Structure formats: C-alpha cells, structure tokens
Amino acid sequence: MRMVKVEASVSLRRDLDTGTEMQRDAVDNIITQVIEQGDHALYTLTKTLDGAELDQLRVTEAEMEAAYAQMDEELIGALREAMTNIRDFHQRQLRQSWLTTKEDGTILGQQITALDSVGVYVPGGKAAYPSSIMMNVIPAQVAGVKRIVMVSPPQADGSLPAGVLVTASELGVEEIYKVGGAQAVAALAYGTESITPVDKITGPGNIYVALAKRAVFGKVDIDMIAGPSEIVVLADETGDPGYIAADLLSQAEHDERASAVLVTTSNELAEQVSVEVEKQLALLPRKDIAAASIRDYGVIYVARDIAEAIHVVNELAPEHLELLTKEPMNLVGKIRHAGAIFVGSYSSEPVGDYFAGPNHVLPTNGTARFSSPLNVDDFIKKSSIIAYSKEALEANGSKISALARLEGLEAHARAIDIRLEGNK
Template structure:
C-alpha cells in the first residue's frame, strides 16, 4: 500500500465503472419490455442473461423446506442468533405518531404507518448472501410492513442458494422469486401477472440493478444507489498491524473498486501495515480482486495528530470506520460523518456485517455526509393531520386568506372563507 503524508485534500470519491450509455439503454429497454409484456419479458431476459428457463419463477414451499432440512444445523443457529441481534437493535428505532392539542378542541397530529409492500433484491448467481436477507427484511418487519417480497437470480440449476432460503424461512418470508437483474427490478416496480408491484425496493446489485433502481425511482421508492465497499481505519501506535491489515482486506476482497484507507499517527504502524497487507494478500482466496482494490484505491496516510486524523475522516465520510487508538470512545464522539463506526480492537468491521445487530446497508462514496444506513424509518410514512374547530377557524381564517392573497392564490383565500357560521345551521 502507498504511504503518504496526510493533507487536507484526500477523498474516497472514485470514478466508478459502469453506467455508460449502452448499459443505460439496455436497462431502459428491459424496463419497458417488462412493463408492457410482464412475465413473458421476465422469462425472456432470465434465459438471455442467467441461462435459465423458468415457467414458474416463484419459489415453492417444498423448495424452502428442502433447503431448511438439508442446511447445516450450526449455521442455521448462527443465522437465527444474528437475526435476533438485528431485531433487538432495530426494535429501538420504532416510533409512534403524536398529537398536539391547540385551543378550543383543535389539534394537529402526525400518523406513522408502514409501507404496504416492499421488495428486497438479493444478489446471487455464484454467491449466496443470507446476511442481505436479514439486514433488509428485519427493519421492514419491525416497521410493520405486511408484504415482503424477495427476488434473487437463480443458478444454472434453476435454484436459489439454500442459505438465502433458510434466512427467509427464519424470518417467515415465503414470497420469493427466482429472478434477478433489471428484469427483477422492473417486475417489482411495475408488477406482472405473477408478481404484484411493491412500494419500495431495497438491496444491492450489479450495475444493471443499480441503474434499474435509479430509473424506476418515482414509480416506487428505493433505498439508495450504493457503490463499492469502503473502510477507513483511524489508528495510533497502540493498534496491531496484522489486525489492521486484515480489516482493510476484509473490504478490499469485496470488489476491485472497493476502497481501504488507514489514517494513523504512527509511522511505524503505517510501515508495518503495508508489509502485513502484502503478506496477507498472498494468502487470501480472493487475492486477485483484493490486490486490484489495494493497488488502485488502497492508501495509508500519516497524520500529525489525532485531531488532524479526525478532520480527515470527517472529510472522507467513509462507509465503515474503525477507531483503534487510545481513548477510542472519546475520539469516536468527534466523528460526524461515517456510515457506521466500530470502536476498539475487538469491534472489527465484519462484526457489524453479520452479527452485532447494526445494519450493514450503508451510504458509500462520501454520501455519509448526508445519508444514513438502512433502518426502520426507511419502511414507514409520516402523515400530517389537522383538525380545526369552528372557533379556531374564525380566529385564523382572515390571516390565512391574507397570506394566500399575498401569494396571488385567490382560490385558496376563498376556500378558507367559504365555510363556517356565515352559512347558518344546517
């Protein structure tokens, strides 16, 4: 990894691959076809890109049961415990509406209601991501969403990974479809003969999925357009080089575009981490991907002080931040911009990815400056409610009418003046 002196101009922002005009044209055609032809178009694109022919692409209960029966029992227990942890953390995010009294029996209120239906996209193909199922479904369930749909591309055998089906079974989700790509996003957004449309789509995917989510936004809600994974580690001389290196590589192995950054006040640690990263890379099964990430987007910065390091982190606004230094909790209190913060030696980033209970769907590419990770609020709506008594109306109607006329909206003024005691009793 490259080692440089910290300046005030560092950034995590990258010129991301993908999203060119040809890809966008393809995605728009898929969306149009699925909107017009429904299931027929879904089958067409599933065969074209995933190499599978599916007459019925809904996962049967028998397939779910078989996955549960044949799945490793210890892994199933681990997923169940992870689910409990995630539910425990997100339960604290539940909220209720409120009602504020005014004079003369009038009142104002806000009503909290869950979305009716949400769709979760789970990446698939050669890999299985049951953690994505847990992280997306559980906040929706805590919010009270009644209908939760999962879509994920099937393998060449026409099946979804057992781990995905087991995770869904643990959460009681049974509406699952073996479709992926832009056609899955289109089906969730517009509906087909088989799949009823949803109100919001969440979950990560490849560039075609990301572009499709961006295109259907407005027809439905989406969670975010997430980029490749990022990790920043803020450390001093008390950190262990082999542990820091391992944490950096935990994100580098995700994607060749992933970004791993160490900001440290210790020149010795910087040198040792660079050596450790190279050593561990040679032993990593996903070495090719991780090495490309480290070579292109890996960096070690040496700061003059913890204060300068904190300023740099807030400028970066990384997806994941580990704080491994003396007085780590106090230092972490100074961080205003990070998707998730991991404090101390034993809070390695994968703890949050899988088990602690915090959500791993997080803002990337410095959007943590203004965005939050997936949470219960993503699955609710807030409705404002007004009740004015006749007396409150009488006191305020002239004021409202004057404000309306100030803006040139005579109809608004007349609407508020058209009611009340002047009509007499009915």
C-alpha cells in the same frame, strides 16, 4: 498501499457509476420488455442472461424443504441468533404516532403508517448473501410491512442457494421469485402475471440492477444507489498492524473499486500496516480483486495529530469507520460523518456485517454526510393530522387569507374567508 502525508489530500469519492450508454440502453430495453410481455419476458431473459430455464418463477415448498436438508443445524442456529440481534436493534428505532391538543381546541399530530409492500433484491449467481436478506427484511418487518417479496437470480440449474432460502424461510418470507437483474426490478415496479408490484425496492445488485432501480424510481421508492464498499481505520500508535491490515482487506476483497484507508498519527504503524497488508494479501482466495482495490484505492494517511486525523475522517465520511486508538470511545462524539462506527480492537467490521444488530446497508461515496443506514424509517411514511378548531380559525383566518393573497392564490384565501363570513 500508497502513503501520503498531511500536505496531501485523500478522498474516497469515485465517480458514481451511471453505466455506459450501452448498459443504460440495455436496461431500458429490459424494462420495456417486462412491461409489455410480463412473465414471458422474465422466463426469456432468465434463460438468456442467467442460463437457467425455469418451469415456474415462484419458489415451491419442496425447494424450501430441500434447502433445509442441505443446511447444517449449527449454521441455522447462528442465523437465528443473528436475526434476534438485528431485530432487537431495529425494534428500538420504532416511532409512534402522536397527537397534541392546543388551548383553542386545535389538534395536530403525525400518523405513522407502514408501507403496504416492499421488494427485496438479493444478489445471486455464484455467491449467496443471507446477511443481505436479514438486513433488508427485518427492519421492514419491524416497521409493520405486511407484504415482503424477495427476488434473486437463479443458479444455472434453476435453484436458489440453500442459505438464501433457509434465511428467507426463517424470517417468514413466503413470496420468493427466482428472477434477478434489471428484469426483477422491473417486475417489482410494474408487475407481471405472477408478481404483483410493490411500493419500494431495497437491496444491492450489480450495475444493471442499480441502473434499473434508478430508472424505476418515481414509480416506486428505492433505498439508495450504493457505490463500492469503503473502510477507514483511524489508529494511533497503539493500533495492532495485523488487525488493521485484516480489516482493510475485509473490504478490499469485495470489489476492485472498494476503498481501504488507514488514517494514523504514527509513522511506525503506517510502515507496519503497509508490510502486513502485502503479507496477508498474498494468502487471500480473492487476492486479485483485493490487490486491485489496494493498488488503486488503498491509502495510508499520516496525520500530524489526532485532531487532524478526525478532520480527515469527517471529510471522507466513510461507509465504515473503525476507531483503534488508546481510548476510542472518547472519539465517538467527534465523528460527524460515518455510516457505521466500530469502536475498539474487537469490533472488526464483519461483526457489523453479520451479527451485532445494526444494519449493514450503509451510505457510500461520501453520502454519509447527509444519509443514514437502512433503518425502520425507510419502511414507514408519515401523515400530518390537522384538526383546526372554530376558535383557531376565527383567530388566525385573516392571517391565512393574507398569506394566500401574498402568493396570488385568491381561491385559497376565499376558502378561508367563506368560513369567516359564515361565522359572523
């Protein structure tokens, strides 16, 4: 890993991948096909792009039963425990509608309403991502979303991985379609004969999925355009180099553009971690991917002291931050910008990915400076309630009219004046 001293600067930020012109054109073309041809486009594109010839788009009960037959009961039990943890955490985020009454009889408030429908995109192909399903579906359910639609690209034989189907079934998701890529995003946004459109699309995907989400934003809402995964470990001389190296590599194996950074106050630990990373890297099944990430985006930053280290972390605003210091909880209040903060030696990043409860859909590329993890609020909307009393309008109407005329909006002013005149 590259080692830099305090005089150097370090950044996680990479140019947002807006795709090549060819990729953007391809996505625009796919969206147009789906709008114009509906299901026919989905079948054709799935055969062309995924190599799967489908008889039907929607997952059947028979496919669900076959998936359960392939799954180990102990693994299903682990999934259920994770679901409970994730649901319990998100339940605490629920907001309530509220009303307040003033002395003049005016009633003001806010009404919380769950979205009617949400589409969850689950990456597919060779890999299966049950954790992605849990992290997107559960907060939507807690918020009160009634219709949750799941889409995922099929394997070559036209099936979805057993882990994906069982997880969706355990969560009660019944509307599941075997379609992926930009065509799935277009179908969720615009609808086809088989898929009724939704109000919001969440979930990660490749560059074509990201470009499609960007293109349909405005027709529907989206969660975020996520960049490559990031981890920053803040450690002092008490940090375990083996733990730190393993945690850095846990993100490096995601993507060649993933970023793994150690910020430390100890030169000795920096050297030890550098050696340990190379040792563990050689044993990884995905070592080529991880090696590219470490080579291009792996950094060890040696800070003068803990104050300097905290400043660097807040400048980076990482997706994942681990605090591996002598008294890590004492530093939590000093961290202003991070998607998720993992405190102590036994809070390895994968604990949050799969089991602890907080959402693993996190802001990347420095957007933790102004963004939050996916949460229940992402699946609700708020309506303001204004019930103005006669007394309040008589007391404040002339002020309202004056403000309207200040903006040159005479009709606004007269809408107030006519009421004031009628009460004389």
